[in-house]
Structures are given as C-alpha cells and as structure tokens.
Amino acid sequence: MEAPIKAPTPGAGGCGTVWWQSGTVYQIYPRSFQDSDGDGVGDLRGITARLDYLAWLGVDAVWISPFYRSPMADFGYDVADYCAVDPLFGTLADFDALISEAHRRKLKVILDFVPNHSSIAHPWFTESRASRMSAKRDWYIWRDPGPDGGPPNNWLSNFGGPAWTRDEATGQYYYHAFLPEQPDLNWRNPEVRAAMHDALRFWLARGVDGFRVDVIWHLIKDEGFRDNPQNPDFQPHQAGINRFHQVYSCDRPEVLDIIAGMRAVLRAYGERVLIGEIYLPIERLVTYYGPGLTGADLPFNFQLIQTPWRAEAVAALVAEYEAALPEGGWPNWVLGNHDQPRIAARVGEAQARIAAMLLLTLRGTPTLYYGDEIGLGHVPVPPERAQDPWGRNEPGHGRDPERTPMQWEDAPNAGFTAGTPWLPLTGDANRRNVDELRDDSRSILTLYRRLLSLRRDHSALSVGAWRGLALPSDLAAEVFAYERIADGETLRILLNFSNQGWSVPLDEGGPWQILLSTHSGRAGDRVERQLRLEPDEGVILGPPGR
Ligand code: GLC
Ligand code: MG
Numbered sequence: 001m002e003a004p005i006k007a008p009t010p011g012a013g014g015c016g017t018v019w020w021q022s023g024t025v026y027q028i029y030p031r032s033f034q035d036s037d038g039d040g041v042g043d044l045r046g047i048t049a050r051l052d053y054l055a056w057l058g059v060d061a062v063w064i065s066p067f068y069r070s071p072m073a074d075f076g077y078d079v080a081d082y083c084a085v086d087p088l089f090g091t092l093a094d095f096d097a098l099i100s101e102a103h104r105r106k107l108k109v110i111l112d113f114v115p116n117h118s119s120i121a122h123p124w125f126t127e128s129r130a131s132r133m134s135a136k137r138d139w140y141i142w143r144d145p146g147p148d149g150g151p152p153n154n155w156l157s158n159f160g161g162p163a164w165t166r167d168e169a170t171g172q173y174y175y176h177a178f179l180p181e182q183p184d185l186n187w188r189n190p191e192v193r194a195a196m197h198d199a200l201r202f203w204l205a206r207g208v209d210g211f212r213v214d215v216i217w218h219l220i221k222d223e224g225f226r227d228n229p230q231n232p233d234f235q236p237h238q239a240g241i242n243r244f245h246q247v248y249s250c251d252r253p254e255v256l257d258i259i260a261g262m263r264a265v266l267r268a269y270g271e272r273v274l275i276g277e278i279y280l281p282i283e284r285l286v287t288y289y290g291p292g293l294t295g296a297d298l299p300f301n302f303q304l305i306q307t308p309w310r311a312e313a314v315a316a317l318v319a320e321y322e323a324a325l326p327e328g329g330w331p332n333w334v335l336g337n338h339d340q341p342r343i344a345a346r347v348g349e350a351q352a353r354i355a356a357m358l359l360l361t362l363r364g365t366p367t368l369y370y371g372d373e374i375g376l377g378h379v380p381v382p383p384e385r386a387q388d389p390w391g392r393n394e395p396g397h398g399r400d401p402e403r404t405p406m407q408w409e410d411a412p413n414a415g416f417t418a419g420t421p422w423l424p425l426t427g428d429a430n431r432r433n434v435d436e437l438r439d440d441s442r443s444i445l446t447l448y449r450r451l452l453s454l455r456r457d458h459s460a461l462s463v464g465a466w467r468g469l470a471l472p473s474d475l476a477a478e479v480f481a482y483e484r485i486a487d488g489e490t491l492r493i494l495l496n497f498s499n500q501g502w503s504v505p506l507d508e509g510g511p512w513q514i515l516l517s518t519h520s521g522r523a524g525d526r527v528e529r530q531l532r533l534e535p536d537e538g539v540i541l542g543p544p545g546r
Helices: 044-049 051-057 092-104 123-130 190-205 255-267 282-289 311-324 343-347 349-359 389-393 434-438 444-457
Strands: 025-028 061-064 081-085 108-113 164-166 173-175 210-213 273-276 332-334 365-369 465-468 479-486 489-496 502-506 512-517 529-533 538-542
Touching (some): 044 051, 044 092, 081 092, 092 108, 108 190, 190 255, 311 465, 349 444, 444 512, 529 538
Parallel strands (some): 025 061, 025 365, 061 108, 332 365
Antiparallel strands (some): 502 529, 512 538
C-alpha cells in the first residue's frame, strides 16, 4: 500500500462522543414492519413486539416514519394532528409503551417530524382557507393568481404538476411542494414556529431521543417568490420537478435560522439528536451543520444512493465528503430509505454485502433501512395494487417496491400480518425471512449482525479516524481501501466492487488477521504482504492475535 490520500481527522479519537455519533440508526416504515391487529398494515404494537429482534441485531436507535393522525394521502407525511397517534397505528398509550420498552432495551427512539407541510385536513388549514381575514391565513402560503390568472409563479410539485392550487373560497392559490393535500406551512410566521416547537416539546417530554426532520431544506421559500430557472439538462425520463433548478423554492439561506431554533428546543432536553432530510450536493449539504454547528446534528448524507456503484467513484465521494465537513461536524451515511430503490435492487445481491460492509465501516453514523439486512430487493407491485400517490401521478416514480412488508418467518405473509398485507411480499418470502437467515452463517443477516457487533467492539470503527489508501491504478478502479484508527488500533478495510478476484499488496502495517469477510470461513486467517480478495469480497483486517 502507498501513502494515505487523506490524513486522519483530528479529534475523532473516541472520547467525548455521544450516542448518536457512536451508534447506528435503524429506520422503520411503520406500515410495513409488523401488523398486530390483522388489518394488513403495521402498527406501534407490532414494532414493540419486535424490539427484541432489533436489540439482537445490535442497532442503537430506531427512527420511525410518521404515525401521527393523518388522512394518509402521502401515508402519514400529511399530518392532521402533530400530537396524536393515528388509530391505524394505535394510541398514545401504545406509543408510551413502545418507548419505555425500547428504553428498557437501551434502544433510542427517533420520530419523524414533518414541519414543512401539514395535511389539508389539519384544523389550521381549515381555518386558514376559510377567508382572507382568517387569523391563521398567514400560517400557510397564499398568493394572488399570476398576471394571466394562472399560478403565481412557475414552481412545480415534487410529485408532478404545479405546486399551486387555486382555492375557490377566496380565489387565491396555496403552495404545496408535494401533493395538493399537503399545503406548505409559512415558517416566516413566528406563530407557526411557536406551534411547531410546542409539538416538538410534546414528544420530547414523552421521552423521544430525537427527530428526523422531513424535507428540512424546503422550510423557507424565496421571499419574492421568484420563478425557478429552467434546467437545460432535463431528461424526459426524470420526474417533472427537474424541469427547473429549485433555486428559489428551497435551500434558502434563512432556513439555517429556523433549524437553529429547532435545535435549541431539543438542546433544552439534553442529548437529543436532530437529523435533517436534505437532498443537495455535498458543498450545499454541509452548510446544514449551521454556523458554529448550530444546525442539524446530522444532515442526512444520501451520496451513496446517488453515486454510481464503482470503487473509484465511491472512494472519491468519501474523500470529498470527509474534506468538506466543517470542523466538529459529525459525518453520517445512508444506503436506502422509503423513497429510494432498495440497495439490493440497485447493486445486486453480491454487492449488497459489500454495501453493508461499507456502510458499517465508514466514519460516521450509519442509518440502516429495515429489510436491507435480509436483502429485500425490488418487489414488483402490480398496477392494481399501487399505493404511492407519486407513482400514480408520474408512472415509473412510485415508491411501493421499497416499502413492502418485513419478512419474519416461514408462515403466511411471512409473519407480517394475519390479514391481507397492504403491499405484496417477495416471491421467496418463505426463505428470505429473519427466522431462516438468523442461523445461517452465510446469510446477509448474519453479516449485518457481525458488522454491528464488530463496530461495537472496536472504537476504531465506531468513532475512529478515517483515511483512504492509495492502490495501484488497475486495483483502484475496482477495490476501495481505507483504514479506521483509534486508541492505538488500526483496522484496514478492503472492498472489491468487481466480480473478479484480485491480489492486493499489503506492504505496510502488517501482519494482519482477517476480522471479518463477506465470504464466510476466512475470519481468523492471518495475512501478510498480500491478500487474495475473491470476487465481490470485502474484508476487515485487524492486528493479529486478538
Ligand atoms: C420526504 C419523505 C417522503 C415524503 C415527502 C413529503 O421526502 O421522505 O416520503 O413523501 O417528504 O413529505
Ligand atoms: Mg395493523
């Protein structure tokens, strides 16, 4: 191996880190985790019943997608009451039981907060739309029609079509970045801020450990509502929103102040985490740590989802991200979520194991998406069973295939529900389920569990510094190599992104011992000078004789 391409980041030695830095987050899409009442839709009691599994797997925190009262136009991302549980998911008492059972198992609970828009059915909106004189008129974004009587400007909805809907009662348009059933709140209004801060406090007082904040970069729009510029590179296969660069409708400088306000609310309750959902390029993303780190603790980093799955591209991405982080800003990594095609579908089964090793050995907080640990792939959903409103508006963009039920055992509906599941399961659910995979030493579930346990056992992995390693160019095209370092221990990670075997020179820092391989049977082997990497193999090397 040759010289490092980036020096270890100072200060990442392990002392003074908090749970959301050293820990791992597991995302649960509650409709699809476990149904407890036979209605075919997962619920809070179902999640509580599966907490032992999550403790066994070895994650530290669960983030639960929205379960607030909602007409479910966007499956809970349209909130009609920020302080109530939708009956579909259970009751507030069920939630209190969930959180106390989670805490008993040392699992943190992170809620999904959806402050950018409410449901059209929220009483705030009902009041707002009633008249131009309504006390809550300014809680939402109302504008007069444009000069031609059409929408006030050219902003588009992320789910297709215009982002403005005309309301008959007053002749004005209201703005919705997503569905017409999801009107955007006006965060420039201090009353809105206060009401939303109260909603945060409601859940913080119930013991939640943090929030993942939905579309946080959308919260403030341009004060002058200027038209977005055309995107000359728009391709017809892209979603319609990409016709314009979203310059004025989101990512406005004033948003950092709003985030700092939320962060301040959380800080009053101690070590709670604020994660922000942000789809922006790295140089914009890192600004969301805020001036003096007053912003999001973890601005979600979706770059692994957006970068081509090639060793060189991923290596360049990691180096670029590490270099762009502000002083003290904690990194994080995500492979998938309820809005993105499954990792196993994107890169295939063999590389999904490399992806798991990558996610759990990079520096920063990893977020796992439920079902990825059993290798759930793209589940085809026949048109008559389609659920996602985006897919109905813009065919081809539906998110149902990544939202299918968790598979637990070889039983009807893989143990997910005693009723009819709201979305289909995989064709191989009788084999691809937790029960079948947990005792199989070669399964992806076993690999995830071993990675999680190794991460707990080695501070080098959970909080250590990161440095990329240079490889000869033919190798670098296919193999990504890096080290993690803490407390005098160095671990070396080698990931083969190709389906070809390679001999990797190890002319520095050895001898080594294989701590874990994506290919079973090699752990414990000693290596010196040279390591044979099998096709699609990833290994973690450590000091011998531990
Ligand atoms: C976020 C959510 C997505 C939702 C959208 C609107 O991107 O992750 O599921 O549809 O916001 O709330
Ligand atoms: Mg149910």
